Amino acid sequence: MIAEAGLAALWLAAALSLLQLAVALAGRRLGDTRAIVAPVAVAQGLLTLFSFAMLIWLFVRTDLSVELVAANSHSAKPFIYKLSAAWGNHEGSMLLWVTVLAVAGAAMALLERRLPERALHAALGAQAALGLGFFGFLLMASNPFARLNPAPVEGRGLNPLLQDPGLAFHPPTLYFGYVGLSVAFSLAVGALITRDVGPALARAMRPWVLGAWVLLTIGITAGSYWAYYELGWGGWWFWDPVENASLMPWLAATALLHSVNVLAARNGLRAWTLMLAVVAFSMSMIGTFLVRSGILTSVHSFAVDPERGAFILALLVIYVGGALGIFAARISTVREGARFDVVSREAGLVGNNLLLSVLLGTVFIGTFYPIAAEAMGYAVSIGAPYFNLVTSPLVLLLGFLLFVGPLLRWRHDGGRILRRATLPLVVTVLTFLVLFAVAPGMSILARLGLAVAAGLAIASILPLVDRKLTRTPLATWGMVTAHLGVAVAMTGAAADASFTKERLAAVRVGDTLEVGPWQVRLASIEPVAGPNWTALEAKLEARRSGGSPVILKPQSRYFSDPPTETNEAAIDTLLDGQLYTVLGRQDESGRWQLRLWWKPLVTFIWLGGALIALGGLLALIGRLWRERRRKPVHADPEPVHADAEVLA
Template sequence: MIAELGLAALWLAAGLCVLQLIAGAAGARSDVQGALSALVRPAAVVQGVLLLVAFACLLRVFAVTDLSVALVAANSHADKPLIYRISGAWGNHEGSMLLWVTILGLCSALVALFEQRGEQRFIKAAMAAQGFVALGFYAFLLLSSNPFERLDPAAATGAGLNPLLQDIGLALHPPTLYVGYVGLSVAFSFVVAGLLTRQAGPDLARAMRPWVLAAWIALTLGIAAGSYWAYYELGWGGWWFWDPVENASLMPWLAATALLHSASVLAARDALRTWTIMLGVVAFSMSMVGTFLVRSGILTSVHAFAVDPERGAFILGLLTLYIGGAFVLFALRAGALAEGKRFATVSREGALVVNNVMLSGILAVVLLGTLYPLLAEALGTRVSIGPPYYNPVTAVFAVPMLLVLAVGPLLRWKRDNLRRIAVPLVLLGAILAASITIVVVFTGAGVLATMGLALAALLALASWLPLAGRRITRVPLPLWGSMLAHFGIAVSLAGMASESAFSTERLVAMRAGDTVSVGPFEARLEAVEPVAGPNWTALEARVAASSNGTGATLRPQARTFTEPQQSTSEAALLTRRDGQLYAILGDAAGDDRWQLRLWWKPFVTLIWFGAILIALGGLLSLIGHLRNGVRRWKIRDAMARRRAERATA
């Protein structure tokens, strides 16, 4: 009965979504504010509760391995550890889409509960737009991807979850990314509401900025988790390969970064109105494009669950409806939007515009590189686009963006003069020149790695320069968040450049007792022995690694899973402050020898440590903006009460 309860809750939630759409649309009309429009908030809240019930039911049938449910039989097995039985609920197409809709419904409920003080016509229009977005996904789930479909008779055993997904990183990575995607849907709904009600000023930016920030934080953490999972789980030793599925998560992050800065300008200075509206549409467009790429079956990937062309066509139809409709609405209403305040080229707004243009350029490069091979293959030609295209072409936009990022926070709003910040500019220029000289003379790194290291040093210093002349206790929390996020970018960039420039690799065939040097380590193969896990067997190598009198044992494995039958490589990592030693066990090479691949990756962990700093900076900014919003509404309420008291006096 658990599956039937979940399906019933899903149908009821879909019905309430229709009510939310109708009631919100009624409330968006200035001449209709009656009982119907008052139902929009209760409908959204109850809908969120029902979706939680539906998803809890899905978790339950996976936890107990109910093989009478088709989705469980196809994606789970009783012998799996509990954490992977539960994560199997979203490690498939239907479950992942139910997770998407659940997060979407919870966001609608949060909007209904907490967005109480804004202009009611605008909020109800936003909730109608949110209902319209959700309705398409409800139709997709209930008509073509029912997660609660029964098997009669029940399966004798489950097929199991893809072994590559049986990892704690992949248990957390998809839900985190989905929070980011769905957060952008809320920003999209606010943008649509702004176009419908012709309210595209600072209040719009302040309303959607917390949602964009929350989405951006989640995307940052989700991408970092996915990158680290691919790094240690796939066994190829890299942290980013410009795979289309990787790009599908990167593109919304790029658009959200641009939107976040543009919304900040609109909120603070009432400028960039049209640009902010457009970026709101583009950001959600990128999340929909990513959903289409991963769920349509046109990609062959561990993430690409859907292989049914009809499902792909359904998602493509949703993408066309939502994004095409939003762009048509933008084209019809953009001319009627007020221009907003103007600013000089040399100003903080000007710097933010430059960076947004550069981010848009990187987004265009990634989008073209992702879609072109798919288009070429559809026309009968197989094309591969990888790092030789992405790395130099994105650098064309990234380098000036990072240079402006270092200077922009030092500029004043509206109008400034570079002579005013001559001393910081000279200091930053000296740091950049010295960094390039040191890297070229002492390391011999390539051009891109040299620029990466130099820009990392530049940005690490520049991130904290806005503190100059300020009392620490009076620095606003959003500014602390901005500085920490920018410093995190410098840290990640240093890790990327160091890993690219200084990594060393050894591929050897070793007998027990043989020793090989890699980086600062001496690695000795002690033995290769069989081991067993809860649902796998493996050959495990014991590798003793020592450096400067200290040592540790690495245990890379070659695993074989039974349900489903698949072999995987489990990397062993030895982490130090200055990098990681990375080991992979290969096949037997004859004569009692084993293939062993070893990497020394200097400062590679800075990539993910920097991502954590970026997310923490975003969290500080989010808390600061929420506090400011509460304070602003309290002031408005107090002023409104005073006006009412004077009017009745």
């Protein structure tokens, strides 16, 4: 009955989303629709939540008569992984996606007070249209509650690579981020339809964009660290299509986050902001499509099914094509935004937006070019060499822009304040020269990366100079923290790229290997057992320059059901880097394959990611705090005319 209750709730929610869409389409002809729209949106959110809770319950009970549970769980699985199995598969994750979408719609209906009512209703209509498509996808092509008769005696487990606390939180975090962007999308579509583009829209959009962006940042950072320690390859970013799928919405959201501020503060970049809002969520949907269609090969496997791929592609055509079509048709009727000078905060943000967009474009091309090439009759594969080469200079330029951007004043700036940027520039040049002397073998890009990061670390805190720190808005603290995070992450990435020492060798018990400043002795190999695995565990004694030993225990694990072998890396984290060890197989002569890395400053990558997310969170809290005290605005201060045009 649990499964049937969940399914029924899903059908009801789908019907309500149809109703919500119909009301939005009928619009003003129905008169005052406030009494209908909000309750319908809220009921939809509650029903999907209920449905998702039912799925969780089925997994908790390991109800093997449900196909999804039988295929993805196992009675012997640890409890936490029974839970995460609920969303660690195609159907469950789609249900989670729809749930977040519906709950976001409910929250929008309940909390939004800034927008004119017609714009809000148009946005809720767009949100309902989104929901409807994904409800249809779930109910017709991916029913998570399908029964299995007869029920099997035992489930088919879960990929043991995915039995990791990281998995319990990494995908849901990304989903919340992806779907948070759906609100920005709906608001943009609503605004294009009603032509209510202005600061009120930007202020309504901003907390959603900020929140989604924070979650995406956390999700990507956590996913990168998870891949780093779980896959045992020692890398932190692989330019895998699915990684790119999460990076592209993040890039678009980062650009949107900056341009929405221009719209809110200066009523500028109107068309551009709408465009980015559409693109950001479109990238999220394309990402979802990419993972599930199986058209690109990736380490992230979902049940691959061309029929589902076709369904999502149809949804993409309707939503992305529809939104871009509305954009192209309507945007020329959106009034031009406020103008600004070539030297101004706005111009700096336009520079940021352009660079981020080019970055997004290069990642998009790199990800999808192999398909286009194959359609034209030749096969290519595009990997890290392309991405690293093309993206690094863009990231460096973005870093340089950050030296001055945050110091500029709105509208017009004489540039006097830019003298402050001399300090970071001097630091950059000095670091560059010092690195020449200290590490002559470094690649030019890595050296530039470290140099720009050093300058940026200084530049990021300059906006706080000459301010009363106690009266500085939280949003400014957020900006400073996030920009500092960029400097920290750049430092980590450049250091990892240039100073990593790697050692791969076959050793006997008792042998010692050297890697960087470390001497690592293989003390013993012991068998160990866990709840559903057995493993060979190496005991490594690592000494740094002859100091006291650190014990590391990398494992080579065998999962019994399904039979799978994984490497569990053992990592020792220090202030200045990580010692990363992987135990491989034993060769015929009885020697053990051991892989060691010394990675200086590598933790800075994720530390930087965390700082970026923290900065976003501070800004979000600051904005919400201010909004609370602001009186509701019910329309743009200036009425909108349909005659003036120009892409702001």
